[in-house]
Amino acid sequence: MRNSIFWAGVILCSVLTSARSNTPTTGEIIYRRGILPSGKPVAGDRESGGSASGATAACINCHRRSGLGTVEGRIVIPPITARYLYEAAPGSAAEFSTAEGGTAPHRLIPYTDATLARAIREGIAPDGRSFNYLMPRYPLGDDAMASLITYIKGLSNGQEPGVVGDTLHFATIITPDADPVKRKAMLEVMEHFFAAKNLFSRGPAPPLQASRRLAFRVLRKWQLHVWDLSGEPETWEEQLRKKFRAEPVFAVISGLGGKDWAPIHRFCEQESIPCLFPNVDLPVVAEEDFYDVYFSKGVLLEAQLMARQIQASAKTADLRRVVQVYRDEDVGKAAAGALRKQIAASGLATVDRSLSTGAAANEIGAAIRTAASNDALVLWLRPDDLRELPSEAPNNPAVFMSGVMGELEQAPLNNSWRGAVQMTYPYELPALRAARLNYVLAWFKIQKIPVACERTQVDTYVACGILAENLDHMLDNFVRDYLVENVEVMLSPRVVNGYYTRLGLGPGQRFASKGGYVVRFSASDEKKLIPGGDWIVP
Numbered sequence: 447m448r449n450s451i452f453w454a455g456v457i458l459c460s461v462l463t464s465a466r467s468n469t470p471t472t473g474e475i476i477y478r479r480g481i482l483p484s485g486k487p488v489a490g491d492r493e494s495g496g497s498a499s500g501a502t503a504a505c506i507n508c509h510r511r512s513g514l515g516t517v518e519g520r521i522v523i524p525p526i527t528a529r530y531l532y533e534a535a536p537g538s539a540a541e542f543s544t545a546e547g548g549t550a551p552h553r554l555i556p557y558t559d560a561t562l563a564r565a566i567r568e569g570i571a572p573d574g575r576s577f578n579y580l581m582p583r584y585p586l587g588d589d590a591m592a593s594l595i596t597y598i599k600g601l602s603n604g605q606e607p608g609v610v611g612d613t614l615h616f617a618t619i620i621t622p623d624a625d626p627v628k629r630k631a632m633l634e635v636m637e638h639f640f641a642a643k644n645l646f647s648r649g650p651a652p653p654l655q656a657s658r659r660l661a662f663r664v665l666r667k668w669q670l671h672v673w674d675l676s677g678e679p680e681t682w683e684e685q686l687r688k689k690f691r692a693e694p695v696f697a698v699i700s701g702l703g704g705k706d707w708a709p710i711h712r713f714c715e716q717e718s719i720p721c722l723f724p725n726v727d728l729p730v731v732a733e734e735d736f737y738d739v740y741f742s743k744g745v746l747l748e749a750q751l752m753a754r755q756i757q758a759s760a761k762t763a764d765l766r767r768v769v770q771v772y773r774d775e776d777v778g779k780a781a782a783g784a785l786r787k788q789i790a791a792s793g794l795a796t797v798d799r800s801l802s803t804g805a806a807a808n809e810i811g812a813a814i815r816t817a818a819s820n821d822a823l824v825l826w827l828r829p830d831d832l833r834e835l836p837s838e839a840p841n842n843p844a845v846f847m848s849g850v851m852g853e854l855e856q857a858p859l860n861n862s863w864r865g866a867v868q869m870t871y872p873y874e875l876p877a878l879r880a881a882r883l884n885y886v887l888a889w890f891k892i893q894k895i896p897v898a899c900e901r902t903q904v905d906t907y908v909a910c911g912i913l914a915e916n917l918d919h920m921l922d923n924f925v926r927d928y929l930v931e932n933v934e935v936m937l938s939p940r941v942v943n944g945y946y947t948r949l950g951l952g953p954g955q956r957f958a959s960k961g962g963y964v965v966r967f968s969a970s971d972e973k974k975l976i977p978g979g980d981w982i983v984p
Contacts, residue, residue, distance in 0.1 A: 471593065471596075471597060472590070472593035472594075472597075473593035473594045473595070473596050473597025473598070474597050476488060476504075476505075476586075476590060476593065476594045476597070477504065477505045477506055477594060477597050477598070478504055478505075478506045478511070479500075479501060479504055480499070480500045480501050480502070480503045480504035481500070482586075482590055483589065483590055483593070487499045487500030487501075487503070488500065488503045488504065488584060488586075489503060489584070489585075490503045490582025490583055490584040490585075491582060491583055492579055492580070492581075492582050492583070493569060493576070493577075493579050493583065494579040497582070498582050503582060503584070505526075505594075505598075507953075508523045508580070508581075509523060509524075509525070509526050510523075510927070510928075510931045511736065511927045511930075511931065512527075512601065512602045512925050512927035512928040512931055513525060513526050513527040513598060513601030513602050514527060514602055514923055514925065514927075514928045514931070516931065516935055517935070521578075521580065526598055526601070527598070527599075527601045527602045527603065528598070528599040528600075528601070528603055529602070529603070531556070531557040531562060531598075532556050532557055532558075532599070533556055555571075555572040555573045556572070557572055558572075559592075559595055562595055562598075563586075563591050563595065565577070566583075566584050566586065566591065566594070567583060567584060567585055567586065567591075568583055569581055569582075569583045602923070602925040602927065602928065606696060606924055606925060606926055607690075607694035607695065607696065608694050608695040608696030608697070609696055609924045610694075612666050612667055613666060613667045613668070613669050614666050614667070614668055614669070614696050614917070614924065615669045615671060615693065615694065615695045615696055616668060616669065616670055616671065616695055616696060616697055616698070616699050616913075617670075617671045617672070617673050617689070617690075617693070617695040617697075617698050617699075618632075618633070618636060618670065618671075618672055618673065618698065618699055618700050618701045618702075619673045619675065619686070619698055619701040619702075619703075619710050619721075619724070620672065620673070620674050620675065620701060620702045620703075621675050621679075621682070621702070621703045621704050621706070621707070621710070622674075622675055622676050622677065622704075623703075623704030623705055623706075624702040624703060624704050625702070625704075625899075627898055627899060628702055628725065628898075628899045628902045629702055630898070631898040631899040631902055631903050632700060632702055632725060632899075632902055632903065632906045633672065634895050634896075634903075635890075635895060635903050635906045635907050635910070636670060636699075636700060636906060636910060637670065638893040638895060639907065639910040639911075640668045640669075640670050640910075642893070643668050643914060644667050644668060646665060671689075671693045671695060673685075673686065673689045673693075679706045679708070679709050680709070682709040682710065682713075683709045683712060683713045683716075686709075686710065686713045687713070687717075690717060690719075695719065696719075696720075696924065696926065696929075697719060697720040697721070697722060697913070697926065697929060698710075698714060698719055698720065698721040698722065698724075699722050699723070699909055699910060699913050700722070700723060700724060700725060700905075700906045700909045700910065701721070701724035701725065701726075702724070702725045702726075702902070703724060703725070703726040703727075703728075704777075705728065705775065705776060705777055706728075707724065707726045707728060707729060707730060708730050710724070711729075711730040711732070711735070711738045714737045714738055715735050715736070715737055715738065718737060718926055718927075719737060719926065720737050720739070720926050720929050720930050720933075721737055721738045721739065722739050722909055722912065722913060722933065723739060723740065723741050723905065723908070723909035723912065723958075724740065725902050725905055725906065726740070726744065727744040727745050727777045727850050727851065728744055728745055728746065728777040728780050728781070729742075729743060729744055729746070729957075731743060731746060732956075733954060733955060733956045733957070734954070735956065736927075736930060737926075737930060738956060739930065739933060739951070739956050739958070740956060740957050740958070741905060741946065741949070741957070741958055741959055742872055742946075742957055742958065742959040742960070742962075743957050744777070744850055744872075745777050745778065745780070745781035745784075745826070745848055745850050745851065746780070746781060746784050747870075747872050747957075747960075747961075747962060747984070748781060748848050748849065748850055748870040748872060748962070749781045749782075749784035749785040749788060750784075750788060750984035751870045751872070751962050751963075751964055751982055751984055752785055752788075752824060752846050752870055752964075753785055753788030753789050753984070754982060754984050755844070755846070755868065755964050755978075756768060756789055756792075756794070756822050756844060756846070757789060757792050759822065759843065759844045760792055760794060763820075763843040763844070764820050764843075765794060765820060765821065765822050765843060765844065766794075766795070766818065766820045766821055767794060767795045767796065767797055767817075767818070767821045767822070768785070768786075768789060768794055768795070768796045768797070768821065768822045768823075768824060769796075769797045769798075769799060769814075769816050769817040769821050769822070769823050769824065770782040770785065770786075770796060770797070770798050770799065770824045770826065771799045771801065771810070771813045771814060771823070771824070771825050771826065771827065772798070772799075772800060772801065772825075772826035772827070773800070773801045773803075773826075773827070773828075773831070774800045774801070774802070774803075775803060776826070776828065776851075777826075777851070778826025778827065778848065778851060779800070779826075781826050781848065782796075782798055782824070782826055785824065786798075794822075797816060797817075797821075799813035799814075799816055801813060801831070806834075807834035810827075810831060810834050810835065810836075811834075811835070811836045814835070814836060814840060815836075815840075817840060817842055819840075819841065819842065820842075820843065821842060822842065822843065822844040822845070822846070823840060823842045823844070823845045823846070824845075824846045824847070825845075825846065825847040825848065825852075825867075826847075826848050826851055827847070827848070827851060827852060828851055828852065828853075829852060829853050829856075829857065829858050832847075832852055832857055832858050832859060832863075833858045835859070835860075835863060837860065837862065838862050839862045839863045839865070839866035839867070840866070841866075842866075844868070845866050845867045845868065846867065846868050846869070846870065846964075847867050847868075847869050847870075848869075848870060849869045849870050849871045849872070849873075849965075850870070850872065852869070854869075854871065854873070854901070855876055855967075855973065855975055857869070859967070864967040864969075864972075865967070865969060867966075867967070868964050868965070868966055868978065869964070869965050869966070869967075869975075870962060870963075870964055871962055871963040871964070871965045871975065871977075872959065872961070872962030872963075873901075873945040873946060873947070873959075873962065874945060874946060874947040875963065875965070875975055875977065876973070876975065877974075878947075879944075879945060879947075882941070882942060882943065882944070883904065883944065883945075885942055886904050886907050886908070886942065886944060887904075889907065890903065890907075901945055904944040904945060905944055905945065907944070908942065908943060908944040908946075911942065912933060912936075912937065912940070915936060915940075916929060916932040916933055916936055917929070919932060919936065920932060933951065934951040934952065934953060934955075937949050937950050937951050937958055938950040938951075946958070946959045947959070947961075947981060960983050961981050961982050961983035961984070962981070962982060963975075963977045963978070963979075963981060963982065964977070964978045964979070964982070965977050965978060966978060
């Protein structure tokens, strides 16, 4: 029976994939962009005065992409999907109520197309109530109204791939150039987390109804699929499509990448699959995209932090150039390019020294000696290369290194380099995050998980925790768009954020941590870092 249910999900996924169109309908353009078929902006007036037009008047701003609404302070934005508008609430004496953690109102009088059109135009519910003053009144013509209603009726409608019976299916994606030690460490955390979560699962609950009694929480089993990629990046998207057809999943959680994550990012956007918090040092910066959510910009954030410091140093020191040393086959190449663009406006020249594959210590030293005495030196290097640095650090006015690539405070630098270098540090400082890490590290100990790659393992645990919290609050609304929207809303209040000072997303933001420090190593205590200033959000 279980196999037949799973293959029904496979068939459904294939149908949905083949039916998906990249061409937006008229209703979608009205709903998401606030543009009428004529090309003019949608306009709406509020009962209490004021108006909205165009993008600011688009339905998506309040009712969200899923149509399932949200909560802003004490304001509840109700769902407007067909399930909630067109179906009556059986046996409910309450005209309007909200299930715990959700935004799912039911009305005694269901909508029809005619009453929904009146509600949009005049702000009047089927029972004659007037809507909240925040809801504009939209004088749409009949054709535009019909298109909008058709689109609304299709929102969050139907079974999502990866939601099969009493089981939610998830994937984690690993690129072939990912560190094998980190791969093992990440998967061990995920497997234990999924197993612990499934200890508390139960069978399907009755459909939820909002009423004055406590709603059931829907607890379903979690199934993890490990999607290992192979070959060159240009083949990864097709590999992922094949894996998705064979194993439909509701979302991608965590994951591990090397130099290139762009094919995975594109795949998830094209297939409308949430991809939450992969372990990647070089994410894709495309905040107009919806489904891919990252902890931070990684080395690209470090480039922003360095640019800020270099530009400040240029005002007090006679800097001539910025010399960057990196390996061509690593993420440092992209970071160097980002830094080059950041400082171009300041008039500083940049010189790139790309190390060949397998470059020996003498080549690393030669690249570093390229920097003249009045040049800033930037190292985008991994620990193996840091061990091969010349014994004496150069006497340059500014020497920077990537903390993300160099393994942070564990960077294998000798005393000469520790005294000279400034390190970008896009995380909470070790002494300050120690208390927050106690919970996660205690969980690892209870689960008998050896700590091999602490940052990767902690980030993986945090990602799984965020997923669990959001699914609990979604109740039985297992809708992919709604999952991403919930992450946006629920991320800021979190306390257990692992390495990060604070995580938070606003609508349209896809990087949860947005700043960092520039630090120096302490001369007296090798475990201590000294920040050069406050937390910086470039």
